[in-house]
Amino acid sequence: MATRKPMVAGNWKMNGSLELVNQLSVAVNNIKSADLDVVVFPPYPLLSSLIEQGVTTGAQTVSENEPGAFTGEVDAQLIKDLGAKYTLVGHSERRSIYGESNNTVANKFARAQQVGLTPILCVGESEQQREKEQTELVVAAQIDAVIDKLGLAALKDSVIAYEPVWAIGTGKTASPEQAQSVHKFIRDKIATLSSDLAQGLTILYGGSVNEKNSELLFAQPDIDGGLIGGASLKADSFTAICNSAKRTV
Numbered sequence: 001m002a003t004r005k006p007m008v009a010g011n012w013k014m015n016g017s018l019e020l021v022n023q024l025s026v027a028v029n030n031i032k033s034a035d036l037d038v039v040v041f042p043p044y045p046l047l048s049s050l051i052e053q054g055v056t057t058g059a060q061t062v063s064e065n066e067p068g069a070f071t072g073e074v075d076a077q078l079i080k081d082l083g084a085k086y087t088l089v090g091h092s093e094r095r096s097i098y099g100e101s102n103n104t105v106a107n108k109f110a111r112a113q114q115v116g117l118t119p120i121l122c123v124g125e126s127e128q129q130r131e132k133e134q135t136e137l138v139v140a141a142q143i144d145a146v147i148d149k150l151g152l153a154a155l156k157d158s159v160i161a162y163e164p165v166w167a168i169g170t171g172k173t174a175s176p177e178q179a180q181s182v183h184k185f186i187r188d189k190i191a192t193l194s195s196d197l198a199q200g201l202t203i204l205y206g207g208s209v210n211e212k213n214s215e216l217l218f219a220q221p222d223i224d225g226g227l228i229g230g231a232s233l234k235a236d237s238f239t240a241i242c243n244s245a246k247r248t249v
C-alpha cells in the first residue's frame with residue numbers, strides 16, 4: 001500500500017488578525033516536520049504575512065476566471081505569485097452561502113491547477129441527504145464533476161477533503177467509523193479507475209475536529225489528516241491536532 005504523508009490544514013474562514021498570524025506561525029513552525037504537511041488557509045489579506053513567517057499557505061477560494069472585470073474576485077495566479085501553494089475549492093460554505101455549483105467548483109479546480117496551485121476539493125453531504133441515505137450519491141457527483149470536466153489525471157495533483165455539512169461548526173463530529181466508511185468509498189471509487197492514483201491520494205476529514213477526537217479519526221486507514229476550522233484558531237489545539245496526525249497516519 002502506498003504510504004501517504006499526513007496533512008493537517010487550518011481553515012480560518014473569515015477570522016484572524018495579524019496577532020493570530022504571529023501566534024500561529026510560531027506554533028506551526030514548531031510542529032513542522034518532514035513527515036507532516038501543515039497548511040494554513042487565512043483570509044486573503046493575511047496570506048503574505050504568514051508566508052513571510054515561513055508558513056505554507058493556501059487561499060480559501062479563488063476565481064474560476066482569468067484576470068478581468070470581476071469586481072471583488074481574486075485571481076488564482078496572484079495567489080500563486082504571493083507564494084501560496086494550495087487553494088480550497090467547493091467548501092460547503094461556498095456551495096451553500098454563495099451558490100457554487102459542482103460545475104463552478106470544477107472550473108475553480110481547473111484554474112487552480114492551471115496556475116500551479118494544488119486544489120483541495122471539499123465534498124460532503126447535508127444532514128437531510130445523510131438521512132435519505134444519499135451520502136455516497138452526493139459525494140460521487142461532487143467528485144465526478146471534476147473528473148468529467150478535467151479527466152481522472154487531474155486528481156493526481158490534488159487533495160480531497162470529506163466534510164459532512166452537518167458536522168461543520170456544529171460540534172457533531174462524524175464517528176471514526178462513519179468518516180472511514182465515506183473515505184473508503186471515495187478511495188474505492190477512484191481505485192476502479194486507477195488503483196495507483198487512489199492509493200496515493202490524500203483524503204482529509206473535516207467537521208468539528210478537535211484535539212480530543214483527532215487521534216481516533218486520523219487512525220482510520222483511509223483518513224490522511226484533517227481540515228480544521230474552529231480548532232485551527234487556537235495554537236494549543238492546532239498543535240495537538242497536528243501532533244496526533246504525526247503519530248497515527
Ligand code: PGA
Pocket residue numbers: 011163167168169170171206207208209227228229230231
Ligand atoms: P470546523 O470547520 O472544524 O469548525 O467544523 C471545518 C471546515 O469548515 O473546514
